[in-house]
Amino acid sequence: EVQLVESGGGLVQAGGSLRLSCAASGFTFDDYAIGWFRQAPGKEREGISCISSSDGSTYYADSVKGRFTISRDTAKNTLYLQMNSLKPEDTAVYFCAAGMFTPYDSIWYARGEYDYWGQGTQVTVSS
Numbered sequence: 001e002v003q004l005v006e007s008g009g010g011l012v013q014a015g016g017s018l019r020l021s022c023a024a025s026g027f028t029f030d031d032y033a034i035g036w037f038r039q040a041p042g043k044e045r046e047g048i049s050c051i052s053s054s055d056g057s058t059y060y061a062d063s064v065k066g067r068f069t070i071s072r073d074t075a076k077n078t079l080y081l082q083m084n085s086l087k088p089e090d091t092a093v094y095f096c097a098a099g100m101f102t103p104y105d106s107i108w109y110a111r112g113e114y115d116y117w118g119q120g121t122q123v124t125v126s127s
Contacts, residue, residue: 018084019083037094089125097118
């Protein structure tokens with residue numbers, strides 16, 4: 001059974017940091033690009049970061065570039081998202097997702113490229 005389980009969300013003040021984790025099982029983690037998405041109330045789910053399986057290339061949405069860092073530990077089948085300098089507009093449910101595709105600039109954020117999704121973890125940033 002394929003599973004992606006996010007953890008690490010919570011309530012933090014503006015300017016603070018959180019690290020999200022996504023534990024993967026049931027598929028060959030090394031073969032998949034892994035991404036982070038988020039969905040705020042009343043808004044569409046948006047891609048915020050992705051890391052490729054082939055060469056470790058990373059991609060970020062402009063809204064988080066310079067503040068968030070994505071990484072993967074293939075030995076632990078785990079994906080991470082280090083979030084620094086958090087802002088109230090970062091408040092959302094954060095999802096990890098896995099897709100067997102080669103990401104590049106114009107498709108890494110496309111939800112249709114991802115085959116598996118986690119259930120999400122809530123991040124709330126207070127002002």
